Every structure is written in structure tokens, then in C-alpha cells.
Amino acid sequence: MHLRTTLAGLALAIGSIHAQAETIRIAIGTQDTTINCATGGLLIRELGLLDKYLPKDGKYKDAQYKVEWKNFTSGAPLTNEMVAGKLDFGAMADFPGSFNGVAFRDAGKQSLFITVLSGSTRGSGNGIVVPASSPVQSLEQLKGKTISVPFASTAHGMLLRAIAAQGWDPEKDVRIIAQAPEIAGSALRSNRIEAHADFVPFAELFPNRGFARKIYDGSQANAPTFHGALVDAAYAKKYPEIVTAYLRASIEADRLFAAEPEKYSELIEKVAGIEAEVNYLFHGPLGLQTRDHTWKPEYRQAVATSIDTLKLLKKTDRGLDVDQFIDDQYIRAAFQQSGQDYDQALANYAQLPLQANDAASGQPITDFKRLAQIWVRGEDKVRHYASPEAALSALAQLEEEGKDIRAIYAQAADSGIKLLANQAWFVRNDKGELSAFLLKEQAEAYAQRNGGTALDFVSANQTLVASR
Template structure:
């Protein structure tokens, strides 16, 4: 896989599109986004669906007398967005942490092709947005069981970075001990369902979608690495210099989308689901008030620190060459705006009942299960926090341990470790957990 990185990345730095730019009265902004990477929705799917960017640019046009045109380009991963930015064909793009660094490294090789990181979209400080899943009936119960197996992943993506790090951490060489197959997320998901690969290492929302549909089982939660994973917004510096008001309008529109998502989480989830074809229950798992993603455009120090820690790893596998991170991170545009602090209400779980327009919260895993049992209502989805990592997951897909109370774990290895450390405890299935609550 290390040998494949340079060739793959070089191949991605090609392509053609309608060039962006401006005439005397018409200014074009080309936005590259990933519709199904739903922790970028405030700079992509939801932003587009709500029309906030067009509204902000229309207001700008009334002040400048110019016409602003937005061209949206949807991609499955961040790599082709980088390729188009290098070619000067995309002006603003959203992508994950690993693709961001590759973007910075590649564009810094060109005099006027440099890019700048101007905002974050969504993050998880523990890394739970990247996961490894296997077929439901797989014989693999830990990462070590994947030795000799075929793993689908998008090389150069945040999900691939987590997969490689996780395998390395348990003594599995990603180059020689497994067969890493470079595939787009949708292709990899199909390959997993067809039995063409043995595991899928991907980013939000593919693991959740497959598990919710009963097509996969969670094998590894990226939160075990305890390293922040996040997505952000990158702009071509040449475009930002020529059109600073447009970049400012984009960030204002991103704040509009963030405020809407936080104020109307259920409605936002339904809109994103309608635009992407993802299950609403999966979108809400990630984008709900206590979901896996925290939406906050601030370029927090801990997020930038995480990028700094990623650089040596990317160098070691041939993903990047030189990189000046300080010249890539640009907080100046966002600093001109008032950015509210993210608000995350605290609860141990939620139930989305059929016919309900909002979820019902619970204060503990036991109370969540009692609520489900005693309501007499049909459940669309129930969400509960992992007892070890805090990762929110589907209650009926979790591994439950009974030990003077019920403890949910999103992966089997965590549950078995708990049982080993607590004599007398035992793993129970979900229906039994509901009965015992």
C-alpha cells in the first residue's frame, strides 16, 4: 500500500472541469463537496439544500452590482476535490483531515496553486467518525482476525488513515498482512455486501448506514485511537485574494447552516436524508444534538494539533512530502464573524418512535431500555452511548453486558474485555437486555 500511495495520488491530480473565475460583472464560485460525508453538510449538502450560500451572494450582489453564480460539484471522497483544486477548477472544497493535509502538501508544490484551511465543519475528538465493519456473519471478532483478509478502503481518506493506524497498532502490517483494496465508499459497500471483500474501513456515514441496514457489524471503532478526526473547508488562496467577499459570504452561509442544524436537528436530518438517500435514522445518529459529530466551524487548537500529529504518519506511508502547516491554516476570515460556541445537551440515549416528530431522551442505558420496553410503541431507532468511549451507537446493534445494571459497547472486543475484568458479568443480546432493564 505504501508503494501505491504516490502513484495513486499522482493519478488523482488530473481531470478537467469548467474553470471558475469572474468577468467584469459575473463571478463564479465552484464548490466541491461530498454529499454523503454528512459531517460536512454545513459546507455542502445542507448548505446547498437550504440555499444559504446563494442568499448570501445575492445580498453581496446588491451591494457590488455583480452577479454571483455557484457551481456545485459532488464527490465521494476528498481526493478528487484536491485534484480539481490543484488544476484550478474548484475554488472551495470540504474534505477530511488526511485529504486536507494531502491537499496542502500538493498545492504548496506550485507557486500560485496554494490552498488555505479556513474553517472546520464537524469533528469527533476521539476519532469515532472512522470505523471498520465486517459482514454480519464474519468470523472476524477483532482487528487481528483480519490478517490475510481483503479490506476495502479509500486510500488517502480519513477512514483509510484510521484503518492503517489501527491495524498497525495490533501488529497487522497493512502492506503484507492484509490486501488493501482502493475503492470509493459506495463501491466498497457493494463489495462487502457481495462478499468480494472481508472488511470495509471507511468514514462517516458508511459504517452506520451498513450496520443500520443489517448488512454489516461494527468491528472497530476509531474512538479507540483517541485521536481527533474532522473535516474542514479549504479555499484556493488565489481565489480568496481575488474574491475575499465571496469567501466571507461562504463562511457566513456555513454559519447559517450550522445554526439551522443545531436548532432543528430532526428537520435537518430529514433534509440531508432526502438529498443523499441515506436513512434518516443514520443521519440523525451522526448529526443529532448528541450525535457522533460536533458541528463547529472554529479551527480549534486541538484539531490543528491533531493535523500536526498526522503529518509524520502520512510521510511514513508516502502520502505527502514537504508541508508547512502554519501557512496552510488561516483563521483570519472566520475571525471576522461571530461564531457561537457549540451546545451539546447531555443525555445517555434517545429513542425515535415511529410517528414521532422528535426523539425522547433517557438519562441512563437502563432507563433507555425501560422506556423502549414500557412504551408499547414501535421504535424507528434507539441510540445509546458506548460505556467505554462514549461513542453514540444503535442500541439494538450494541453488545450489552449485564452486571448489576446494563452496559452497552459498540464493538465486541470492548464487551469481552469488560466481562474478563468483572467476574460474574455476562454478555446478553438486545432483547434480553430490554427484558432485564
């Protein structure tokens, strides 16, 4: 009897301990179709990376974790749910992220920008497109036209800066209307809109789908842009180890993506419906943007500029202390625990490097300024070529073999950004060498300065075939 009583008491005591064990919610808002957020959301979720790093000792020894994921198509509704206490973390761009900080403050709370996920210190990623049949070739030709943009987005901020750089009055010289990406895609297809400004990945996605042309890249405004992750400050104060665990999972997602960009570009397509070739354009080696967890001065400035733009748009009448809003202690801790040097990464501005041999000659590629690439459908790896003319020669052979080409890429000769080659302009010099450019006017200016002929992709291809 005494033994039974003792065992029953022990069982009750154990049950009481478990009953008192805390259940900790980890509610993460992500944007799956905004592929810059992939290493802060989609990949962590799909690969089950978060559980690897969640603390399981000390004050967390008996904790039970309840991980919740919610997907959004833009930052504004994600912010609403964070402010309402329904989400603990959120991934979004600099502009909506700054609005997140303002919205928290206005609600008597605080959020923290804890890491960059991916971006461009020069501004690549945001862009302006026109219908494929439009005669417009540059931003200058949009004066007096209607331009749609997702309001309160990072693309909105880019558009306003681009208009200001032209010396235009945004109230008089252009008509800016609000339009979400999914609506803009339909409008561009049917020529119901003259131009559309958008964030990652739509300025490349729409041209890749064949119904739009990119006529402006954010790098032309030299306006740094990024996507990053935020956390409710009260949550971070209570559970700092969980914040660090989330960031360690993000660092691993980044490492995996860097090692096998084609594989994870395919995974993003499978989950989010954004074509793998567009994902690779951004996040493959020498990509349009750089995955980067560090708070470079340019990204801090992007937040400050976004806050100023919010004032301009009368979305807030007060500033936000950027030095308090951006908190790098958690990402520094995550780097240290991952065995990486944060300060070394902070000083690194290089694009994701490429080590490759020319698919035609087999020789190592040592100069990447004229790199061109072909992704053949059904092949696990992108083919690399030392020059656009080498790639176009290979393309002709591949097409003769009946191969389905997913994408052709080229590096812009002036900016170094990766381009969809079939949308690019080229200059052919007297040696038959091709140099790629985003815009017709850039190619023509280069040809005038250096000699050569400006050609669109079809003409460049035909000229090369004729010279063989």
C-alpha cells in the same frame, strides 16, 4: 431633440456601467453523502443561505454572482477540479484536504484550509466493519486478513495508524486493497471482503442497513479526525469578503441543525439518500461527532499527521507548512460578524448538549452517561430515556403497539460515543442496570472488573423482558 440625445446618452452610460459590472463565480465542491460536510455544502445550498451573506456594497455594489455547486463522493476528484481552476471552494476530510494542499503546491499554487465543519478530537467517525455473519469481533482478529479501504482517504490514514498500534507490518501482516464505499457495500453483503475501513458515515451506515458490524472505532486509535472546507488562496486574497460570507452561511447552517436535528437529518436523507437515523447518530445531541468550526490543536495535529502519512504512502516527498496551510482569519471574521466568540468556542470540547425529559417518567434527565433514545418512524422527535433499561422497556411496549422503530441509540459507558443500540454490547449488573459498549471484548472486560454479565442486544432485551 436635445432632450432625446441627453436621455440616450444617459441610457448608454447606465448600460456601460452594468456592462462593466463584474460577474463573480462562486464554485463550491461538496460531498453530499459525506454528511460531515453538510453544513459546508448541502444545507447551505438547499436552504439558500449563501445569498443572505454575500457582500452587496463597496467594491461588490454592482457585482453579479454566479454560484455553482458540484457534488462528489470523495475528496480526490474534488481536489483535481480545484487545482484545475474549476472550483473555488471544497469540503473534505483532513487526509484528502492535506493532499489538496500538496496538489496545489505541486501545481505552483496554494490552497487554504479555512475551517473545520465537523469532527472528533478523539477520532470517532472513521471505523472498520466486517460482514454481519463474520465471527470477527475485534481488530486483533484481522491479522492475515484482507481489509479494503478508499485509498488516500481519512479512513486510510486511520487504518494505517490502527495497524501500527497493533505492532503489525502493513505490508506483511494484513492485505490492504483499494475499494470505494459503494463497491465495499456490495462486497460486504456477499461476503467477498473480510473487512472494510471507511469514513463518515459508512462505518455506521452499513451496520444500520443490516449487512455489516462495526468492530473498530477511530477513537480507539485516539487519532483526531475532521471534515472541513478549503479555498483557493488566490481567490481568497481577491475576494476575502466572499470567503467570510460562505463561512457565515455555514455557521447559520450549523445553528439550524443544532436547533432541529431531526428535521435536518431528514433533509439530508431526502437529498443524499443517507438515512436520517444515521445523520442523527452523528449530528444529534451527544452525537458520535461534534460540529465545530474552530481550529482546535487536535485538528491542526490531524493535518500534520495526514501530511506525514502522505509521505509514508509516497504521495509526496515534501512537507507542507501547516501554519501557512491552515488560515483561521476568515472563520474568526465570520464568528465576529455573526456575534459569536471564536476563542470561547475554541475552548469548548463538549458534545452538542441535550435538554430533555425522560419519555417514560416525564422527569428531567440530568445524567446523560446512560442515555438511550428511540426514534419511532412517523414521529418528528426522538424519544429520550434516562437509561438503556428504561428504553428497552418502552421498546417492548412500542412493539406491542405495532410501532415501526427507526433506530435505538445508547451512549457507550467507556468512551461516551453514541452507538446503534441494536449493534451494541451491554453489561447487566446485579441491580438490573445496563451499560452499553461498542465491542464484546469491552463489555466482557468491564463485567470482569465490575461484576455483571456481558450480553448482546437481543440477550439484554430478553433478560429485561424476563425480569418484568
